[in-house]
Amino acid sequence: xxxxxxxxxxxxxxxxxxxxxxxxxxxxxxxxxxxxxxxxxxxxxxxxxxxxxxxxxxxxxxxxxxxxxxxxxxxxxxxxxxxxxxxxxxxxxxxxxxxxxxxxxxxxxxxxxxxxxxxxxxxxxxxxxxxxxxxxxxxxxxxxxxxxxxxxxxxxxxxxxxxxxxxxxxxxxxxxxxxxxxxxxxxxxxxxxxxxxxxxxxxxxxxxxxxxxxxxxxxxxxxxxxxxxxxxxxxxxxxxxxxxxxxxxxxxxxxxxxxxxxxxxxxxxxxxxxxxxxxxxxxxxxxxxxxxxxxxxxxxxxxxxxxxxxxxxxxxxxxxxxxxxxxxxxxxxxxxxxxxxxxxxxxxxxxxxxxxxxxxxxxxxxxxxxxxxxxxxxxxxxxxxxxxxxxxxxxx
Amino acid sequence: xxxxxxxxxxxxxxxxxxxxxxxxxxxxxxxxxxxxxxxxxxxxxxxxxxxxxxxxxxxxxxxxxxxxxxxxxxxxxxxxxxxxxxxxxxxxxxxxxxxxxxxxxxxxxxxxxxxxxxxxxxxxxxxxxxxxxxxxxxxxxxxxxxxxxxxxxxxxxxxxxxxxxxxxxxxxxxxxxxxxxxxxxxxxxxxxxxxxxxxxxxxxxxxxxxxxxxxxxxxxxxxxxxxxxxxxxxxxxxxxxxxxxxxxxxxxxxxxxxxxxxxxxxxxxxxxxxxxxxxxxxxxxxxxxxxxxxxxxxxxxxxxx
Numbered sequence: 199x200x201x202x203x204x205x206x207x208x209x210x211x212x213x214x215x216x217x218x219x220x221x222x223x224x225x226x227x228x229x230x231x232x233x234x235x236x237x238x239x240x241x242x243x244x245x246x247x248x249x250x251x252x253x254x255x256x257x258x259x260x261x262x263x264x265x266x267x268x269x270x271x272x273x274x275x276x277x278x279x280x281x282x283x284x285x286x287x288x289x290x291x292x293x294x295x296x297x298x299x300x301x302x303x304x305x306x307x308x309x310x311x312x313x314x315x316x317x318x319x320x321x322x323x324x325x326x327x328x329x330x331x332x333x334x335x336x337x338x339x340x341x342x343x344x345x346x347x348x349x350x351x352x353x354x355x356x357x358x359x360x361x362x363x364x365x366x367x368x369x370x371x372x373x374x375x376x377x378x379x380x381x382x383x384x385x386x387x388x389x390x391x392x393x394x395x396x397x398x399x400x401x402x403x404x405x406x407x408x409x410x411x412x413x414x415x416x417x418x419x420x421x422x423x424x425x426x427x428x429x430x431x432x433x434x435x436x437x438x439x440x441x442x443x444x445x446x447x448x449x450x451x452x453x454x455x456x457x458x459x460x461x462x463x464x465x466x467x468x469x470x471x472x473x474x475x476x477x478x479x480x481x482x483x484x485x486x487x488x489x490x491x492x493x494x495x496x497x498x499x500x501x502x503x504x505x506x507x508x509x510x511x512x513x514x515x516x517x518x519x520x521x522x523x524x525x526x527x528x529x530x531x532x533x534x535x536x537x538x539x540x541x542x543x544x545x546x547x548x549x550x551x552x553x554x555x556x557x558x559x560x561x562x563x564x565x566x567x568x569x570x571x572x573x574x575x576x577x578x579x580x581x582x583x584x585x586x587x588x589x590x591x592x593x594x
Numbered sequence: 595x596x597x598x599x600x601x602x603x604x605x606x607x608x609x610x611x612x613x614x615x616x617x618x619x620x621x622x623x624x625x626x627x628x629x630x631x632x633x634x635x636x637x638x639x640x641x642x643x644x645x646x647x648x649x650x651x652x653x654x655x656x657x658x659x660x661x662x663x664x665x666x667x668x669x670x671x672x673x674x675x676x677x678x679x680x681x682x683x684x685x686x687x688x689x690x691x692x693x694x695x696x697x698x699x700x701x702x703x704x705x706x707x708x709x710x711x712x713x714x715x716x717x718x719x720x721x722x723x724x725x726x727x728x729x730x731x732x733x734x735x736x737x738x739x740x741x742x743x744x745x746x747x748x749x750x751x752x753x754x755x756x757x758x759x760x761x762x763x764x765x766x767x768x769x770x771x772x773x774x775x776x777x778x779x780x781x782x783x784x785x786x787x788x789x790x791x792x793x794x795x796x797x798x799x800x801x802x803x804x805x806x807x808x809x810x811x812x813x814x815x816x817x818x819x820x821x822x823x824x825x826x827x828x829x830x831x832x833x834x835x836x837x838x839x840x841x842x843x844x845x846x847x848x849x850x851x852x853x854x855x856x857x858x859x860x861x862x863x864x865x866x867x868x869x870x871x872x873x874x875x876x877x878x879x880x881x882x883x884x885x886x887x888x889x890x891x892x893x894x895x896x897x898x899x
């Protein structure tokens with residue numbers, strides 16, 4: 199893919215054995231990744247997990263300590279950033295303050311001497327519905343408008359690969375939702391490969407076809423949003439992507455594709471393929487919305503797992519659903535989301551309850567999962583402070 | 595005030611006294627500055643202007659009587675236009691050389707080693723360090739270094755780049771060299787102030803948008819540093835055009851390098867022709883104002899950010 203041409207379609211991005219160390223710390227331990235052409239791929243992780251560094255490596259703004267980067271099959275590891283068929287929508291937007299909006303958008307086209315740069319730039323501005331501010335300075339626009347200009351400035355070049363570095367981070371919730379939809383429709387329309395870096399799990403799930411959850415410079419798990427949510431493979435993923443109830447347990451038996459494990463609150467079973475360990479200590483997990491609350495102990499029918507009795511310690515009403523926190527002796531706290539099918543909450547604090555859920559909704563993680571999950575719950579910070587500070591330093 | 599009439603009296607009243615007091619304080623704070631300007635700029639300027647139209651009295655030492663003798667201006671232009679042209683030419687050369695030398699220094703201190711605060715501060719001190727020694731002493735030191743008996747001439751004559759009759763001091767080269775050297779800190783500091791604020795993420799954005807490092811420099815870095823370039827060039831050009839030390843024969847100049855500052859100095863202090871000296875001073879000021887005004891408008895400072 200020559201930098202001089204418009205990409206006809208997106209290109210594959212392949213990272214082979216990438217490792218990146220900075221003086222004093224390792225940003226990326228070991229990374230192998232294949233992003234197929236035309237996909238919307240999200241790298242999701244907390245601050246300092248290495249996701250922004252990964253993006254900068256692909257853009258060519260950093261050099262990997264080891265490994266190769268291939269775009270559309272071509273090794274670009276040693277190629278300078280301005281010769282890569284890649285454009286970035288920066289977290290800070292990085293619009294040129296001394297140029298008008300239209301000059302910003304046509305910058306890349308003019309660099310490559312693309313004919314009709316002005317016409318194409320206006321087209322890109324129309325796509326983000328900002329053609330009417332073409333002659334203003336970026337400083338005269340709102341944050342959301344600047345963000346869309348940054349997007350137009352990148353997509354106007356039709357790069358084989360578009361990199362998005364938390365581009366929606368500075369927007370308010372309503373505008374963010376709107377931009378998420380716009381981005382997704384633009385991606386579908388122009389068919390480019392999008393690599394989106396974010397710490398916002400909801401954003402990653404709603405926008406991307408494939409999500410890779412990163413932590414400590416490694417990819418923890420990769421898959422479609424639904425796969426990641428329904429079958430997390432590590433405690434970090436179980437807790438960073440949505441919420442999970444995780445109970446410590448000991449495997450009792452494995453037979454007929456079913457693993458049976460004993461917890462302090464009762465015996466649970468799960469399909470063997472949904473567990474990462476099949477013997478010894480195991481962590482039993484289930485999503486809060488999969489749990490049913492019962493006021494009486496149910497009959498064991500062999501289809502559901504039942505734990506209890508426990509006591510409800512907290513009820514919080516959230517409109518469409520109610521979140522119950524209950525305390526199960528020996529197991530600790532569990533969270534349950536119940537749809538508000540009747541008016542208001544059904545149970546009150548202090549009620550004695552049992553929880554039941556279908557066996558196939560259970561997942562089994564390794565024994566360390568609860569520690570990782572606690573870390574994931576802490577690490578969900580809104581701003582990539584560590585990343586941005588370091589990025590400033592490296593830029594010089 | 596027309597608007598305040600439409601506002602209900604009650605809502606406006608509480609703010610009024612406060613605002614008036616604020617205005618009074620601001621005025622009081624301006625008084626020393628305004629008085630200073632009136633006393634040390636406006637009065638001397640008017641005095642100079644009046645003197646420039648006076649008629650020189652050759653009978654008395656430094657005497658002249660008041661008149662409206664605009665012929666002074668015609669006379670000095672006819673007599674000293676080469677020195678005028680030379681002044682602006684030397685000042686222009688010195689400004690260009692100072693910019694070429696200072697920009698890399700300022701970029702290195704302000705951008706390249708931005709994160710290494712200690713080294714950065716050390717280098718800034720080094721840029722300012724010459725100010726700790728008198729400007730006259732430094733220029734005299736250069737006269738020694740560049741003199742016919744000095745090491746530079748010795749080496750150049752030894753390797754055959756200079757003939758035995760050639761000099762460095764007294765040449766236009768020495769004068770422009772001295773001007774450049776003396777004004778480098780005035781160029782470097784405003785450039786540094788501009789480049790220090792440069793958002794390096796914009797450079798990355800330029801690279802990302804297919805611009806090579808050189809292209810990014812001319813399209814992004816340099817335009818964003820223009821405020822520093824303009825203040826630096828003005829701080830160099832204006833005093834350099836009026837300088838009379840470097841071009842003086844006691845320092846780095848020779849008989850053929852006299853600048854307008856040297857002419858004004860000798861008119862005031864040696865031939866004591868005050869009206870002509872004053873006319874030359876007014877002309878120098880007027881030409882600089884015109885050049886600078888044109889330059890600032892062309893550079894479009896209003897358009898920056």
